[in-house]
Amino acid sequence: MYAFDFVKAASVEEAVSALASGEAQALGGGQTLIPTLKARLADPGTLISLAHIDSLKFVRAGDGMVEIGGGTTHATVAAETAQTYPGLADLAGRIGDPSVRNRGTIGGSLANNDPSACYPAAALGSGATIVTNSREIAADDFFEGMFATSLEEGEIVTAVKFPIPEKSHYEKMAQPASRFPLVAVFVAKFADGVRVAVTGASNDGVFRWAEAEKALSADFSVAAVQELKHSDDDMIADLHGTAAYRAHLIGVMTRRAVAQMV
Amino acid sequence: MTTITMRVNGKDVSAPAEGNTLLVNFLREDLKLTGTHVGCDTSQCGACVVHVNGVAVKSCTMFAEDAAGAEVSTIEGMANADGSLGTIQQAFQDYHGLQCGFCTPGMVMIAADLLRSNPTPSEQEIRDHLEGNICRCTGYHNIVKAIQAASGQDVSAVAAE
């Protein structure tokens, strides 16, 4: 690791003004950033730890929504949304392993937008709203491709608002070594339609599968998506799987998710 | 350099450290508590698991500064007051839950983390909780058995594979 100064921010305001100074970077749970720093792929002059800002840690439910503070750990989300939004709790409870879940945060995961991360699928699949220190961003406008989001330099994810669907399920084919999804699909059924978000598959990061949404909104059944195939254009191809394999998994994971919900 | 203070295994400790000092290096190099191991240094293996404010974390993936003021427990705190092995440690010995022993500190700490929230876990629950802890020697079978035994469950019928 390169050397850097370490600052523990006591409030969002303090973190935002510290981050405005250019060379600084926010530290959430560090479960992505610390390995990145060790590999010398990042060289921030100052790290601003968000881990001690109490106002970023909460889970509140009401009015058909769950709102989660940006600094809330995966373990807390898994425990505290189990009653209100079980599909989300189940997703959070299967990220990585228990020690990772005790540190990693929802804000860090969304800001990072790893093309294989779990939370982006839940946010896009639920039609969530990402709240920052300066504005609210619809999930449909937030994710801008692999490791890219519409966050400005120094902008902090302070909360995420999830509309609670009637039913939802996250089907994840875990890559056995890393526990990240090889391909995973989040299906959410709302009164006015179905959303299907896919992670792990595309070089553009998380995306919605429009054909499956249309088919499932008309007829919520496995049969409705039985023959649907996703194109393998621009799918991730690496040592874990070819583009064609990933495209195939999108169909399989979608059908498995729906089968759990009907 | 700042001076970092925390409570480790019930004792207040402090030492100066750089901003980029990892908790594991603070424990091993500054406090000389070398029971916590570094297996991978890439957040994968769990040899470095300790408890911070009552929950398991990978100490190679947390900065010492973020643990300042916290209550930390390490493998050195797992023995009984008279120095004899604690229940989980004794079960690892009784059921041959280790071979080279390199992963064992992390295994004992993650087991303690599980048993605190789930005092009588099933085999599957134990295996799920060990997801971030890698052992190159044992094949896990006897680790799972040791944890089941440590939780007071009868393991006499579990095959010694």
Ligand SMILES: Cc1cc2nc3c(=O)[nH]c(=O)nc-3n(C[C@H](O)[C@H](O)[C@H](O)COP(=O)(O)OP(=O)(O)OC[C@H]3O[C@@H](n4cnc5c(N)ncnc54)[C@H](O)[C@@H]3O)c2cc1C
């Ligand atoms: C062994 C292992 C297995 C894993 N498995 C999975 C998995 O199965 N699925 C999965 O989705 N993830 C997985 N992860 C990643 C994990 O979920 C991370 O916790 C998460 O991606 C990043 O969150 P963090 O809080 O740790 O962020 P950090 O690592 O602290 O930061 C990541 C990035 O986000 C920025 N940032 C952090 N917090 C904020 C904020 N509030 N606002 C704006 N920017 C912020 C940082 O500056 C940095 O650029 C795994 C990690 C490990 C080590």
Ligand code: FES
């Ligand atoms: S040394 Fe920390 S996870 Fe391997």
Ligand code: FES
């Ligand atoms: S006993 Fe050798 S690595 Fe587990």
